[in-house]
Amino acid sequence: MSDLAFSGTSGIIIMLFYGFLMLFIGFITYWRNRGLHQSNKEFYLGGGNLSVFVLFFTFFATQYSGNTVVGYAPTAYRMGFMWMQSITFFILIVVGYLMFAPRLYALSKKHQFITPSDYIDKRFKSKAVTLLASLLMLYGLCNYLLEQIIAIGHGVSGLTGGTIPYQAAVVFFVTVMIIYGWLGGMRSVAYTDTMQGIALLFGVAVLLIGSMIYFGGLPSATEYAATISPEKLGVPDSNGLVSWFSMLILVMIGAAIYPHAIQRIFAAKSEKSLKKSLSWMAWMPFVTSGFVFIIGIIGIQAFPGLSEGDSEQLVGMMANHIAMQNPFFYWAMVLLFGGIVAAIISTADSVLLTLSSVISKDIYARYINKSASDKKQILVGKLTGVVLVIILLLIAWYPPATLYRIFILKFELLIQIAPAFLLGLYWKQLHRHALFIGMLAGTIIASVMAFTGQQPLGIASGLWGLAVNFMLCVGLSIFLKVPKSEVELLQKEIS
Known part of the structure; x- marks a missing residue:
């Protein structure tokens, strides 16, 4: 593949340019805000003062990660029109936000929440519940960061035709991400996200236009697929439909309660800014995952017969041909090229920042050193975050599964914290012991089913766990009953 447009020196120059651009933004952000007190709120939430424009793009660049571009087009290539569900579940993620985000935002301003566990601790006043929720968040965040690290390697290696090896791309961009995130925290992340979100929108739109011009449009690709792979045009059977809808529910709830997404709720300047940015987000699935889906279908005609492994580099192959x-x-x-790399980094930096905050504030400061200052908590978060990244780098050196499989796996356990938000914000009778038992049972069930590959009736294992979780939360809460005095206190604190 040495004849590709981004092979050789040009690919290296482009990668270096985008890497140093991100570093430049990080240094500028650090320099402009160097006089501010380094508190948890300032470092992890940007002072809780993000405007509509910046908030929208940090939501956008975080939600539409490298997996959306690098991983979803190959999935459409392999699955065909069944992958139209990717457009739907991005719409439903916004619905998921709206189920709890405005109410949670109001509470975050009232009680100065920094992490999602701050809300859980305030609402349920249980170390066991807060610790279990924090551990589930850590699992989901580590899983998601691993996904983005792998996407970095696939994206850059595919775009450069292998000139820049998978491992070299991973090491370079992860190092860049750590440096600017370390320097400026949420402000650096949010401002680089804005640049990255704009680059992603432009890049995907141009790739779609080029694909339609040089590979043929959607009609010709569909006709070609009907000839060589008619199963990719077929309507899913009943089991397929059940699996489809279970995936929509899993992603709608799971993605909305991403810890790094919740921190963006806390970082909004006002409730009006939050609602406006989410209303803009409702339109984005059509011009991101929708465009990427079409690119994947066109790829069936452009590069027929790719293996599962080779198809993971489909976007890079198409981009090089067009270039x-x-x-x-x-x-x-x-x-x-920059848009894809930026999309990957924009999600990875958000995850790393939240990962550090959970470790430093929810684990270290809450259970290990309760008297630690904000400055020390931030330092602990930075250092342990780097250690975890090194461990994930070792795992990502030879990736264990396709991006799609890694994407699905993280939801199975993360979604078990959903009752704390979906029930806890509105139902004062949710008992802390019932929530702990429900989350623990749901986690065990989802873990066993996920790692043994069991999906009865085609329903995701995480949803089976969540169903048991919800039933235990409701049933045990009715049986145990929250004391009237505690309900009255909750009425004052979280209303």
Whole structure:
């Protein structure tokens, strides 16, 4: 693949340019805000003062990660039109936010929440519940960060035709991400997210246009698929439909309670800013996952017969072919290169920042050193975050599964904290012991089913765990009954 447009020196130059651009933004952010007190709120939430524009793009760049571009087009290539569900579940994620985000935002301002566990601790006043929820969040965050690290390698290696090896790309961009995140915290992350979100939107749009011009549009790709792979055009059977809907529910709830997404709720300047940014987000599935889906379908005709492993680099192969057609598309694909890399980093940096906050504030300061200052908590979060990244780098050196499988796995356990938000915010009778038992039972059931590959009736194992979780939360709460005095106190604190 040495004849690809981004092979050789040009690919290395482009990678270095985008890497140092992110570092530049991080240093500028650090320099402008160096006089501010380094508190948890300032470092992890940007002072809780993100505007509509910045909040929208940090939501956007975080939700539409490298997996959306690098992983979803290959999934469409392999699954065909069944992967249209990816457009739907991004719409439903916004619905998931709206089920609890405005109410949670109001409480976060009232009680100065920094992490999701701050809310759980305030609402349920139980060390066991808070610790279990924090551990589930850590699992989901580590899983998600691993996914993004792998996406970095696939994306850059595919775009450069292997000139930049998978491992070299991973090490370089993870190092860049750690440096600017260390310097500026949420402000650096949010401002780089804005640049990265704009690059992603432009890059995906141009890739779609180039794909339609040089590989043929959706109609011709569909006709070609009907000839060589008619199963990719078929309507799912009853089991397929059940699996589809279970996936929609899993992602709608799971993605909405991402810890790094919840921290963006806390970081909003006002409730009006939060609602406006979410209303803008409702339109984004059509011009991101929708475009990527079409690109994957066109890829069936452009590069037929790819194996599962080879198809993971489909976007890079298509971008390189388009770039070699004329100078305009070459430079447009240069921007796409940055858009893909930026999309990956924009999610990874958000996850790493939240991962550090959970470790430092929810684990270290809450259970190990209760008298630790904000400055010490932040330092502990930074250092342990780096250690975890090194461990994940070792795992990602030879990735264990496709991006899609890694994407699904993290929801199975993370979703078990959903009752704490979906029930806890509105139902004062939710008992802390019932919640702990429900979360623990749901986690065990989902873990066993996920790792043994069991999905009865085609329903995701995480949803089976969540169903038992909800039933135990409701049933045991009715049986145990929250004392009237505690209900009255909760009425004052979380209403």
